Amino acid sequence: MVTATRAVRGPQKAWDWLARAGSIARTMGSYALARRPEGVTNGLRAFRSLGREISSSLRGGAGERVCPICGWTGPRFAPAYYFDRYHDDIRCYGCGSTDRCRLLALYVGRDLACFFAARRRRVLDIGPMRYSRAFFPADADYVSFDLRPGVAMVQGDLRAAPFPDGSFDVWLCFHVLDLIPDDGAAMRELFRILAPGGIGLLDHAMNWDGPTEEYGAPRRDDNNHIRRYGRDLLDRLAAIGFDVDVVDVETVLDAPTRERHGVQPRRFLLCRRPEADAAP
Numbered sequence: 104m105v106t107a108t109r110a111v112r113g114p115q116k117a118w119d120w121l122a123r124a125g126s127i128a129r130t131m132g133s134y135a136l137a138r139r140p141e142g143v144t145n146g147l148r149a150f151r152s153l154g155r156e157i158s159s160s161l162r163g164g165a166g167e168r169v170c171p172i173c174g175w176t177g178p179r180f181a182p183a184y185y186f187d188r189y190h191d192d193i194r195c196y197g198c199g200s201t202d203r204c205r206l207l208a209l210y211v212g213r214d215l216a217c218f219f220a221a222r223r224r225r226v227l228d229i230g231p232m233r234y235s236r237a238f239f240p241a242d243a244d245y246v247s248f249d250l251r252p253g254v255a256m257v258q259g260d261l262r263a264a265p266f267p268d269g270s271f272d273v274w275l276c277f278h279v280l281d282l283i284p285d286d287g288a289a290m291r292e293l294f295r296i297l298a299p300g301g302i303g304l305l306d307h308a309m310n311w312d313g314p315t316e317e318y319g320a321p322r323r324d325d326n327n328h329i330r331r332y333g334r335d336l337l338d339r340l341a342a343i344g345f346d347v348d349v350v351d352v353e354t355v356l357d358a359p360t361r362e363r364h365g366v367q368p369r370r371f372l373l374c375r376r377p378e379a380d381a382a383p
């Protein structure tokens with residue numbers, strides 16, 4: 104993981120702002136097409152926040168936020184918004200990571216440091232992000248995997264993953280299952296390709312207070328996801344054989360660290376394959 108700080112300056116910074124403004128405009132357009140006026144209103148809030156960010160930066164404020172992935176520093180991260188939600192201080196101007204990604208990067212670098220130090224680990228990055236290689240140690244055996252051609256080292260369908268049993272010690276599966284119609288097949292493959300004693304990092308937007316909601320089709324106003332997982336996801340993973348832990352950011356990072364890296368209150372799932380399988 105890159106830990107050195109690096110300020111993004113000059114033309115690069117201007118380009119980041121321009122790209123961000125374009126992204127806000129595109130998302131607003133998408134919500135307008137979907138007839139979600141709340142999303143358009145939140146887009147206007149995002150524009151105002153971007154304006155404040157630019158103004159603050161031009162005044163030369165000291166860096167208060169640090170991205171643990173790319174090293175960007177600045178007064179605040181950019182906002183992120185959805186049709187019904189708006190969050191300030193989320194998206195890195197340097198690498199585009201959200202606080203969810205920064206939490207995973209910090210978790211792998213800190214809490215899994217001993218796991219990775221024990222021996223050279225085989226890592227599968229499913230649906231890789233352009234910066235997720237940096238989450239893992241440089242000497243890890245890293246393979247990226249995606250359904251789309253040309254974006255990963257291996258192309259394929261997670262429901263029939265082209266890897267032998269127990270091929271990996273770690274997988275990262277970030278915002279993937281909620282795009283797959285037969286997610287049960289994908290979950291069974293996630294178990295099969297993980298070695299006994301291995302660890303899976305699974306993260307989605309979750310409804311922690313209710314059951315999974317199947318949309319029936321990709322929903323434009325929910326990042327084209329086809330479902331929103333609920334708490335029953337934990338039971339489904341356990342039924343396949345995983346030991347599932349909910350990792351809460353507040354137990355992993357202290358408040359100053361959360362603020363410094365712009366990590367909001369959130370949780371993700373740690374799926375361990377037991378050393379001795381008791382799988383059905």
Ligand SMILES: [Zn+2]
Nearest residue numbers: 170173195198
């Ligand atoms: Zn960054």
